[in-house]
Amino acid sequence: MKKIQMVDVRSQYLKIKDEVDAGIMEVIDSCAFINGPKVKELQSNLEEYLSVKHVIPVANGTDALQIAVMALDLKVGDEIIVPAFTYAATAEVVGLLGLRPIMVDVDLSTFNVRIEDIQPHITSKTKAIIPVHLFGQTANMEEICEFAKEHNLYVIEDNAQAIGADCYFKDGSSKKSGTVGDIGCTSFYPSKNLGAYGDAGAIFTNDDELARKIRMIANHGQVSRYYHDVLGCNSRLDSIQAAILSVKLKHLDEFNLNRKKAAEFYDAHLSKIDQIELPYRSDDSNHVFHQYTLKVKDGRRNQLKEYLDECGIPSMIYYPVALYKQKAFSSYVSEDFSLPNTKILCDQVISLPMHSELTQEQQSFIVNKLEAFFKG
Template sequence: MAAVFLPAPLSDLLPIHLLDLAAEHAAYQTELDAAWRDTVQQAAFIQGPAVGKFAAELGAHLGGAHVVPCANGTDALTLALLSLALPPGTEVIVPAFTYVATLEAAALLGLRPVLVDVLPDTFNIDPAAVRAALTPRTGAVVAVHLFGQCADLEVLTNICQAAGVALMEDNAQALGAIFTFASGRTAYAGTVGEVGTTSFFPSKNLGCLGDGGALLTRDAARASLLQQLANHGQSQKYYHQRIGLNSRLDTLQAALLRVKLRHLPAVQAARQAVAARYDAALHGAAGLQIPARDPRSSHVFHQYTLTVKGGDRRDALQAHLQAHGIPSAIYYPLPVQQQPAYAYLGYQMGGFPVAERLCKQVLSLPVHPGLTAEQVEFIAAAVKAF
């Protein structure tokens, strides 16, 4: 490991944060404070007016989609599957490289997650593997838009339509990404399939100051159903048409999200600028692959994830960066089929070689609006010096 060249005095560069929400919020703290005060004064803490306003504003931001807020991203996945009314035991195809919530929602409803491998460049679900996994028991395919760019929505849409199964989008990491179809039509991630989901966990590009989530659809009837399911299965208080959940976005979180939504384009542009600096600085570095871009999808860089090739080099690189005051993260260190909770699915190691390899090779660098050009240069120099 070589010494790291310092492009500026170290005291000017540190600390470096993996995510710096305090700095991001400071840029519009006055607006957040006003939203908090207004909510407290109105005292409508559950289903207050800010919830509906936020849903309408996010829907407009996403090209006219219907938005149904809920309590968190995992609830959103559960409600999305509930809305499909799949019989117990129905198979739901999910990528083998994802956060466990994608499987969890299906398992909780008595559905059977069916894992398929992912693409080695974009890390998104492999459409060919989806096609091969279809059976008469398949009820849905969940396309996870990982790290900030869309899965192949064109091919996945065609596969699902031909098979008569629902396409669901887990859009927790790619809110605002845009996919361009061969016809030239564009669509926001989460608005193409029967139903999309997202999370407002604080670390997300659009994150609240607590927990929150939402469902996305272009179908007004499905939006009405989702609203019912998220509110104890009722459209009228005390009259319950369906079995549902108590899953609501708090008024305070909605009010704060309205502020943050106004700043989301600038936040995403800043993340993309940081990613472009990393690209330029790390291009051609031996033993590394910088994030691939699908030319049909914009990338909003929820994560900037390197692939570190060769043995235990990923873990050694992470330790090297930490020694220089540079945080990093591994998403995800353990393949989902190795999680004890999902041993009942019967999968063995070796069945998903790309996902299994990525769990040993991926490393995410800091990417947030507060990173300076000098900090990015310092991080890239540390990576290349390894």
């Protein structure tokens, strides 16, 4: 059996090697390494795939979030609601810009923020919400956007983990995740559902004025070459990554379908184990399984991780420590600050290998070992 990987970037590359290699060679032949035609091609390919008016490719997902927040023209001390159960980047950029990340709890089933988590934290300084579509399933964007409208708040979707997912609305319509709020941000980190072969990211918006500002900020605040209207940053996506991403975008739905099938296999074979809770599927979006994350209910999560390591099965704890427990964020909370669901999740979650190239042989091995652990 091929060695099991948490994410098997290499096996996926080998399947699309000819296309990827040709794209890379085209960039090298052209020597248009920065802002070349491949970046523009990716931009329009993504605009079409996502049905969104503007895509602004940037250097990585963290920059995408930072630039999105910068484009809102907020004042030092303004507050932005973020989930406490997410990757640090979501809240980090808020703090870096002199704003206050207000960390809120998440739902125990979906791992995402809900209105009841957000509502109690709204103050006169609240200016935006950053819902994170964690592990490949979106937050309820219809409810969040309605709430944001009532309270005059911006919504920036952190779509780093859910590219390709669809948000469903009560009237039967749907939109791609990342295109529902005012701004959507994504990461193309190599292990993401749409992963580059290096760092990369993008920002999405249907708002012309926000798009103009975002483009300007991402390019040193320039309106035209050597004319700088605002302080910006250098966040360019390089053309080689863009070429790779355009090739992989063509396969994204197929990759996401493979992830879904792998999740269904896990579901079917793990549902009999009483000590674990399987990933929940909400009705308001489809899950693209960036991660397949279990909750271990019998207190043995860490033992399970050690056991899987011994069996040669990689696993990950996303996330072992809530953001409000991290030293970096300690100035934003009191010492006894705690969010009950986030705390439970940090203690119980474990993510199993999940990618588009998992074989049935590998998955059978994984589920057999899990069964053996909980029987033993």
